[in-house]
Amino acid sequence: MQDLFAHDFKDISKNIKKRALITFVLLIKLGGSVITRKKENEYVIERDILKRLAYEIKESGKRAIVVHGAGPFGHRKVTELLLKNQNEKNKIVEIQQSTRILNTEVLKIFNDAELNPISFPPYSLFKFSSGKPVTKNFDFLNCYFKEGFTPVVYGDICFDPENEYHICSGDESMFELAKFFRPKRAIFVADVDGIFDRNPENEKAKLLNQVSNDSKISFRNERVDVTGGMEGKFKTMIKISKFCEVWIINGKVKHRLLKTINGKRVRGTEIFYEEKGRTR
Numbered sequence: 632m633q634d635l636f637a638h639d640f641k642d643i644s645k646n647i648k649k650r651a652l653i654t655f656v657l658l659i660k661l662g663g664s665v666i667t668r669k670k671e672n673e674y675v676i677e678r679d680i681l682k683r684l685a686y687e688i689k690e691s692g693k694r695a696i697v698v699h700g701a702g703p704f705g706h707r708k709v710t711e712l713l714l715k716n717q718n719e720k721n722k723i724v725e726i727q728q729s730t731r732i733l734n735t736e737v738l739k740i741f742n743d744a745e746l747n748p749i750s751f752p753p754y755s756l757f758k759f760s761s762g763k764p765v766t767k768n769f770d771f772l773n774c775y776f777k778e779g780f781t782p783v784v785y786g787d788i789c790f791d792p793e794n795e796y797h798i799c800s801g802d803e804s805m806f807e808l809a810k811f812f813r814p815k816r817a818i819f820v821a822d823v824d825g826i827f828d829r830n831p832e833n834e835k836a837k838l839l840n841q842v843s844n845d846s847k848i849s850f851r852n853e854r855v856d857v858t859g860g861m862e863g864k865f866k867t868m869i870k871i872s873k874f875c876e877v878w879i880i881n882g883k884v885k886h887r888l889l890k891t892i893n894g895k896r897v898r899g900t901e902i903f904y905e906e907k908g909r910t911r
């Protein structure tokens with residue numbers, strides 16, 4: 632392994648941004664809502680959906696950094712453990728063990744699809760202090776990406792010396808990765824067609840083809856999401872849209888991910904940043 636990357640380690644720091652821009656193509660977030668049974672709050676992985684999404688990424692022939700959400704393996708675990716009178720470090724370890732179960736399955740399925748996945752938990756990329764990523768390091772992730780691996784980051788709990796812990800959502804990692812790598816496109820894959828003007832379970836809800844920081848949207852409060860549900864995701868997607876194209880699409884419908892990767896318009900929502908009447 633060391634031989635394979637020996638030359639990279641010498642010059643990567645000074646050249647990393649330039650090289651990342653040349654090779655990097657896409658950022659894809661596979662939401663916990665689509666790869667697990669999140670609505671039912673069950674520790675169940677939607678393996679068939681995950682397999683299809685992995686093959687759609689493979690079939691596109693494009694290179695991507697993939698982030699996946701935690702679903703109940705994170706959100707439910709956090710809710711259960713925070714009620715327990717346990718020391719913080721034990722809680723962190725137990726929650727990390729839970730999210731790793733999901734991550735290991737994602738890696739197996741990605742490996743079967745010949746995507747050469749390699750796992751990067753957020754605590755291997757960021758050091759948090761008072762809820763902020765004060766140190767960020769993408770050197771190793773970038774090395775593996777350049778050598779043909781698919782880096783897989785995921786939502787997880789991290790140690791934070793000031794706040795004891797920080798829950799780093801997959802969406803937060805998407806923001807940091809987009810800020811650093813400036814991909815062409817960031818694609819959020821969820822269990823809904825995109826962003827609706829109100830709770831999508833309301834029969835009057837309308838899908839919004841485009842939304843910006845000026846859009847007025849009503850979000851349903853997620854019972855089983857400790858990182859702000861769709862409202863939190865919307866705020867993060869708006870921040871990401873300053874760096875690249877941002878789309879949210881439904882991963883339960885066949886080929887929507889494949890088409891979006893290939894730049895084709897499917898039913899979904901584009902998120903963009905509007906600056907005092909001037910659009911991106």
Ligand SMILES: Nc1ncnc2c1ncn2[C@@H]1O[C@H](COP(=O)(O)OP(=O)(O)OP(=O)(O)O)[C@@H](O)[C@H]1O
Pocket residue numbers: 661662663664665669699700701702703706786800801820821822823825826827828829830831848849850851852853856858859860861862864
């Ligand atoms: N206005 C809205 N438009 C679209 N979806 C909404 C809206 N309000 C609430 N939602 C809900 O947001 C959910 C998706 O967000 P959620 O954070 O649960 O998913 P995720 O990010 O895929 O999961 P994870 O955080 O585990 O990765 C959908 O299931 C949908 O019901």
Ligand SMILES: [Mg+2]
Pocket residue numbers: 700856858859860861864
């Ligand atoms: Mg979420």
